[in-house]
Amino acid sequence: MAMADPSRPLMTDGLGRRISYLRISVTDRCDLRCRYCMAEKMQFLPKNQVLTLEEIALLADLFIARGIRKIRLTGGEPLVRRDIGDLVRRIGRRIGTGLDELTLTTNGTRLVDHAEMLADAGVRRINVSLDSRDPERFAHVTRGGKIDQVLVGLDAARAAGLAVKINMVALKGVNDDEILPMLRWCGEQGFDLTLIETMPLGDTGEDRTDHYLPLTLVADRIRAEHALTPLSHRTGGPARYHAVEGMSIKLGVITPLTQNFCADCNRIRMTCEGKIFMCLGHEDHVDFKEALREGGLPAVEPLIDRALRLKPAAHDFRIGAGEGAATRRHMSVTGG
């Protein structure tokens, strides 16, 4: 399959939104257990329920033929999947032949081993999650992570020429005092920073209401120190960007709770089991795995159109007393 195939319809949902961005969760496993993301003891999927790398690559090609221009690999932790380099190289070969961009979201713990591979395969930008630069806090939030691994990984990414955006989930009473220092540190390092509101996805054994921090409040606090100028720059995702006075980096905010961004959503997500979710916040999905295993790609293609009809107008996340998780799925299953 070459570029987007002119004989096939591009993907447009029932509300006329053109779908051009696919996030693929390549594994539900992870070497960390971030408190807002996973429970301490997670039950991971048995191997035969997880798509093989070959199956993921075939489905990625099909989506590119139907007009997907940007793919982000995520997880779980994508770099813990064995032979992940094979998939990155394979999808990377589609850059310029249908695909505009291949990116990755990682916790950074294994970047030191993979940064060069990513750059060689055509990846230009990565998101690295880092909620605290304090070793003890980092270990607390991630339930045992070692920050040095991430810092060494960030150096490796820079050495390989990858542009880095730090993702920081803003957590009241956990890292809110680190947001301004993180912004300044990112400025020194040349990393962009995106702040994320905690979303009610899956049971983590912790109450997210306690740590929910509206980013509108955070932005006001930052503005007291640095003027923020909204930018029209978009990367295809939900973040809205600002220029920060006195710094050459961009500050992004992802505000699913305080400022809904669904009207121009261009994204769909594929889990490592081959389920296509049209919205992070809804349970509706279409399962591609069985169709693929029984009937190959021709059996999958009609399911794409079924999936498009399922895309809701908006998520309905709420955080507050008495509100449970919006979905039983953890973010690590659907892919952040």
Ligand code: SAM
């Ligand atoms: N393991 C990789 C990582 O941590 O970057 C990729 C997967 S992780 C699920 C993707 C992103 O989702 C991370 O930036 C993480 O902080 C964020 N995330 C996970 N659970 C979340 C939640 N409940 N609310 C908001 N962001 C969440």
Ligand code: SF4
């Ligand atoms: Fe793992 Fe990423 Fe979830 Fe943290 S946020 S537990 S690193 S998948």
